[in-house]
Structures are given as structure tokens and as C-alpha cells.
Amino acid sequence: MKNLSVGIDVGGTFTKIGLVDPKGEVLRSEQIPTEPSKGPAHFIRRAAAIVKAWNFGSVGLGLAGGVDAKTGTLLFVPNLKGWTGFSFKKAFSKSLGVPVTVDNDANAAVWGGYVVALKRKPRTVVGVTLGTGVGGGLVIDGRLHRGATGSAGEIGHLTLELDGPLCHCGRRGCLEAYAGTYAIQRLAKELMRRPPSPLTPKAVADAARDGDRGARKVWDTVGTRLGQGLAGVILVLNPDAVLLLGGVARAGKLVLDPVRRVFAAQPFREPFENLDLSAPVARDWGVVGAALLSRERRG
Ligand SMILES: [Zn+2]
Numbered sequence: 001m002k003n004l005s006v007g008i009d010v011g012g013t014f015t016k017i018g019l020v021d022p023k024g025e026v027l028r029s030e031q032i033p034t035e036p037s038k039g040p041a042h043f044i045r046r047a048a049a050i051v052k053a054w055n056f057g058s059v060g061l062g063l064a065g066g067v068d069a070k071t072g073t074l075l076f077v078p079n080l081k082g083w084t085g086f087s088f089k090k091a092f093s094k095s096l097g098v099p100v101t102v103d104n105d106a107n108a109a110v111w112g113g114y115v116v117a118l119k120r121k122p123r124t125v126v127g128v129t130l131g132t133g134v135g136g137g138l139v140i141d142g143r144l145h146r147g148a149t150g151s152a153g154e155i156g157h158l159t160l161e162l163d164g165p166l167c168h169c170g171r172r173g174c175l176e177a178y179a180g181t182y183a184i185q186r187l188a189k190e191l192m193r194r195p196p197s198p199l200t201p202k203a204v205a206d207a208a209r210d211g212d213r214g215a216r217k218v219w220d221t222v223g224t225r226l227g228q229g230l231a232g233v234i235l236v237l238n239p240d241a242v243l244l245l246g247g248v249a250r251a252g253k254l255v256l257d258p259v260r261r262v263f264a265a266q267p268f269r270e271p272f273e274n275l276d277l278s279a280p281v282a283r284d285w286g287v288v289g290a291a292l293l294s295r296e297r298r299g
Helices: 040-051 088-096 105-117 181-191 201-209 213-237 247-251 253-264 285-293
Strands: 005-010 014-020 026-033 058-063 066-068 073-076 100-104 125-130 134-140 241-245 276-278
Touching: 005 040, 005 105, 005 285, 014 040, 014 285, 026 040, 026 285, 040 088, 058 088, 058 105, 058 285, 066 100, 073 088, 088 100, 100 105, 100 285, 105 125, 105 134, 105 241, 105 285, 125 213, 125 247, 134 213, 181 201, 181 213, 181 247, 201 213, 201 247, 201 253, 213 241, 213 247, 213 253, 241 253, 247 253, 253 276
Parallel strands: 005 058, 058 100, 125 241, 241 276
Antiparallel strands: 005 014, 014 026, 066 073, 125 134
């Protein structure tokens, strides 16, 4: 069916591929190892082999890193070395014969949340993807805002403390260095008497729900830092809604409550008072959003 689209969320280790309907329901899904060292052409062949048997009218790719959405080329990427400069748009549309869009993975996820969870009702939305890294995306006046060079919305790298912990980007004190998976692991080792093994955000969330005080402190720290970072963005953009997406957002109230406390304590009250803050975690937003973006001519 030509009204279906394929969404491909390319991670550093695994890639998720889904067949998505216009409402954002995932009808089929597959996961393959990304195998970055074998190069982008090899990756395209394997992904194309999976979707060839499906019926669809467009393909959307979400890639972690800087993407030129016009040409569908990767500009820079931390965890897919050797893939920079490759035109995914050209290679994929040639092998599949359908229109292909390429965007940053956080932009794709936020677009998915905007269309499906918020039903495009608010006009201005700030979205954050919480995972190994902390990504962000902005919808301004109903459209994805990419900025002059495609890097708009890097909320994870707002500096909260000049001398704070080291971030994966090489700078210190970024929001991601307090809220990324690796930061949650570091905080759990510092604050919990017996950190869970394996040390995952889910295990730390389970421990907090079971009453572990150290684990509760971890989530208070993560949520407070996230709230502080978001507060700055909210003062700049005055959005209608804020979306928390990604695996770590499954902590739900544990992370939402401290964010709300930070918002409630803001001296400029108006931008925070009627703000719709939510963590819709029911879907794979990276896959859904990439597929839905491919349906929009210009996002
Ligand atoms: Zn950073």
C-alpha cells in the first residue's frame, strides 16, 4: 500500500526498521545490527533486503549526528565513523525506487511525538530524546526547525556547569553529562549503596520505585538538571508543550516530578504555567517519526 511508509532509526549498534501507517501505527518491525565498520553501502544493501518485500510509498531515515536534510547526506557523526559524506538519500532511492528523506534521529523522534502524541495541536514544541545521549528537536509554528546548518535543537549540549562532568562531546557540564545513560550510571555508582547489575536506567528506576533512597536521588538529580536545561530553552522559545522521549523517559514520574518542581520555582511564571509536559513512551518514536517525516515534502 502506497500510503504506508518505512521508518529506519540507525543507531551506533542496532538499527530499527518499521512499516508505519499514516497514523503512526507500526505494522511490522525488524532490528538489524548496524555494523558501522562495514560501511554505509553494505548497510543499505541489508536494510533494503528487509524492506523489499514490504509495500510502501516512501522511506525515512533517522541518523545520529548532523544531517543535511536537503541532500540526505551525513555531515558529521560520532558513532558511525567513515559514513560521513555518504548520500543516503541518493543510494536508498536508487535501490528502492521511492522518495527518501534523511534527518537527525532526534528530529525524527520529536516529529513522531508531535504528530502522533500531540496530534499537531500545539504550534511550538520542545522535544528531548533521553537515551545514551540526550538529543533534542524543535517544532516551531507547526514545522520542524532545523536551523541554518541542520544542527538546531542540540539541547543535550547546553552547558549547565562550566566545571561539570565530562560529556561525550568533549565539553564539560552539558545537560547530557547529567541525564545521558552514562551519567545515570555514574550517578548510581556515586549515590547508591548497591548499584544494580547490569547497571541500566531501567534497573535504577525499578530500585527507586522499590524505595531505594540512593536511586531516588539519582532520578532527582537527573530530573532537576533536565528541568534546568529545559527552563532555559522555554524562556527562549515559550513553547506550548514539552515532550520527553526515548528509553530513559520510561522512568516516567521519577523524572517528570523533579522537572515540574524546577518549572514551578521559576521566577518568570507565565511561560511555565500552562505548559503541557509529557513523556509518551508507548512507541518507537525514532522509527515512527522517520516514517512520518518521509510523508512530509518539506517537514
Ligand atoms: Zn556535550
